[in-house]
Amino acid sequence: MGLMINPTSGKNTGAQVGQQALSLLRDAGVEVLDLSASDARSAVEQGRAAIGSGAIDRLVVGGGDGMVHLGANLCAGTPVALGVIAAGTGNDIARELGLPVRDAAASVQRILSGSTRRVDVARYTTAAGEQRCFLGVLAAGFDAVVNERANELTWPKGPMRYNLAILRELPVFRAIPYTLVLDGERIDTEAMLVAVGNGPAYGGGMRVTPDASFDDGLLDVLILRKISTLEFLRVFPRVFKGTHVSHPAVQIRRARTVTLEAKGIVSYADGERFAPLPMSMEVVPGALTVLA
CATH class of the missing domain: 2.60.200.40 (Tumour Suppressor Smad4)
Structure with a gap:
């Protein structure tokens, strides 16, 4: 499993929630690959490499809607499932998907349950042929x-x-x-x-x-x-x-x-x-x- 946390989300509570989630996942015996980075571009590069190499079957993102957006763009069209630990200010996507908000323990429990849901994305293709999507x-x-x-x-x-x-x-x-x-x-x-x-x-x-x-x-x-x-x-x-x-x-x-x-x-x-x-x-x- 890959884990990607935005430490500044939710008025800088993302780091605390992310660390709690990481501890809970490892306590449950899950092998976690930490893909967090200092900036979004580096996080995307690390995420793409992990997904492309088959190193992870699930990607869990921690933060607000921006992190869900990043995770959706990495996972859409791949067999890798996206997990969400909602720790941002708005958390609209997580809330509308019925996911726990600002509750690391409940989020980890949901992730470990293995239940999945297939959802649509909206896809935009740039003039250069690059594809981007949004979820909300x-x-x-x-x-x-x-x-x-x-x-x-x-x-x-x-x-x-x-x-x-x-x-x-x-x-x-x-x-x-x-x-x-x-x-x-x-x-x-x-x-x-x-x-x-x-x-x-x-x-x-x-x-x-x-x-x-x-x-x-x-x-x-x-x-x-x-x-x-x-x-x-x-x-x-x-x-x-x-x-x-x-x-x-x-x-x-x-x-x-x-x-x-x-x-x-x-x-x-x-x-x-x-x-x-x-x-x-x-x-x-x-x-x-x-x-x-």
Whole structure:
């Protein structure tokens, strides 16, 4: 079994949770190959080498949605199962998969049980032919703009950086012209939010595509069409309960293939900077085995 921990996740609690998990796994007699690294690129290289050589049959990642994203990209399309020790701030993917959150003992028990679940991934192929996937939600509207703004800030740290980015972006934000192609059907619109959900939630409990399923072979595409800033402020908080879908400006479509086009937008998937638009993606049914 391979183990990959992000020590800085969950306000630096990842290291503690990871060490506890490592001890529990070894106490249970599991041979563990520690693949943790000082940066994501090194972790990916070590993970690919371990999977490619057949050194591991399971990869367990410890951290937040970013680590699950990394693990899914390593394991999707391979026989290696992905285990999750949720130790991040949001933990949306783990929570929506019904996995324990911030509980190393319960997570290890789930991993050792050997139960698995096949889930879909959304796959994007770059112009150079590189394939990347996401497991949860891809953001490509106001939320992505805020993420991009927050990543440009050097102060403050943590969640306050995103709050500041929202305060700076909201007064100047305007609806974005989009072209979407869903299973060959073209849609031209102006929208405040566009999100593609393989799973239901992102951003620490925002159920943006609340009826999305990890194993239905479809992607849920949310479009929040052009509304006033004041109305947007009324609608946006409802995303935490998923009740925003009843608003007349909200539309959710399902598709197997999705193309998004908009100028100046960089998408974020599973909370990670993903790809600039335009981009196309497709659902790959059952591409990933999860220890769940």
